[in-house]
Amino acid sequence: MGDLGTILGSRNGWLRHKQLKAILAASLQLVPTSETPDALVTQSLRRSLREISPAAYQAAYEELVRLKNLELDLARRRALLKQVSRSAPAWASAIENRHPKHSQPEPPGEPESAWEWRQLHDELERRANVSLDQLQREIENLGHQLLEVTAQLVEKQTWMKQIRQTGSEQKQALGAYAAMRNKLTKTGKGVRDAELRAAARREMTTAKDAVPVWIMPLAEVAETFDPSKARFDVVIIDEASQCDPSSLFALYLGRQTIVVGDDEQVTPVAVGVQSEEVTKLITIIRVVITRRMVRRWKRVERVR
Numbered sequence: 001m002g003d004l005g006t007i008l009g010s011r012n013g014w015l016r017h018k019q020l021k022a023i024l025a026a027s028l029q030l031v032p033t034s035e036t037p038d039a040l041v042t043q044s045l046r047r048s049l050r051e052i053s054p055a056a057y058q059a060a061y062e063e064l065v066r067l068k069n070l071e072l073d074l075a076r077r078r079a080l081l082k083q084v085s086r087s088a089p090a091w092a093s094a095i096e097n098r099h100p101k102h103s104q105p106e107p108p109g110e111p112e113s114a115w116e117w118r119q120l121h122d123e124l125e126r127r128a129n130v131s132l133d134q135l136q137r138e139i140e141n142l143g144h145q146l147l148e149v150t151a152q153l154v155e156k157q158t159w160m161k162q163i164r165q166t167g168s169e170q171k172q173a174l175g176a177y178a179a180m181r182n183k184l185t186k187t188g189k190g191v192r193d194a195e196l197r198a199a200a201r202r203e204m205t206t207a208k209d210a211v212p213v214w215i216m217p218l219a220e221v222a223e224t225f226d227p228s229k230a231r232f233d234v235v236i237i238d239e240a241s242q243c244d245p246s247s248l249f250a251l252y253l254g255r256q257t258i259v260v261g262d263d264e265q266v267t268p269v270a271v272g273v274q275s276e277e278v279t280k281l282i283t284i285i286r287v288v289i290t291r292r293m294v295r296r297w298k299r300v301e302r303v304r
Contacts, residue, residue, distance in 0.1 A: 024049060041067060088118070158212065166210045173207035176200075197223050205229050218247050227252050234258060 028049050041063045048056035085092035095102045102108065180200040184193050204224050208214070214232075216224065227249060235254030237243065240261030251257050 024052070088115075162210075162212055170207055170210040173203045173205075174210045177203040177207050200224065201226060218243065218250060221250055221253070225253060231255065236260065 028046065041060055044056065044060035045064060047053075048060050081092045081096050084095070091102075177200050180196045180203065183196050184190065201224060205226060208225070208230060218237075230253055232254045234256045235250055236258045237247070237250060238260045240259045241264075242261070
């Protein structure tokens, strides 16, 4: 039995040794090989397993546990570096690579002051690189756009106020006036033209305030507005050199008058009146003047 005990003990030891070698080989398989990026702690762990050094393995394992506990801190660091890199990539790179000035737990100076200085520096550099000619062109374009938008705003607000202060009675009168004017014949000598003009003139007494500005020839002004009832804040007579003395009635319609014209233009033309009527009037005036001159000449001859 003495030899059998020794043999069984030896066999048990050999099996235990084989089992431990299998566990060691499996452990080596779990550690990354040298083909992958290797950290120092991983190298120490693999070396301790290969050399079967319990003390080295214990030290490497404790270091690995310490690093594992820092995993959350590492994730937080990477997240903060990602945020910093969006606005300051160079600063983020210096911190990530542990540049000598950024390798300590605390920043080398005041981050707020440094960040303010960097923003001012970059803004000055950006402005220095801007073309003055391009800025001038942009200012001119924006000026034109501002004028256009302002004009549109004034127009919209004016019409909005006009619409709000225009009553239903004025709107109806304006529609009736437009309908009657459209029914007039082109020659102006239709059977109902006189009646339609009179009716349109009556409607205009109510409808004139529905439109802020009326633009029309003087002949149409005489047909449309009743001087005894119609009054305007301002009357503007354009091309006044084309007006004859019969146009003076328009001055009566306004509280203020603006006369625009060129005294070196051609003689007055009756705007809105048939040329045949004007020719007849000129002929009659010439005949009257000629007859008066003849009478005066005869009187002079009698005196002599």
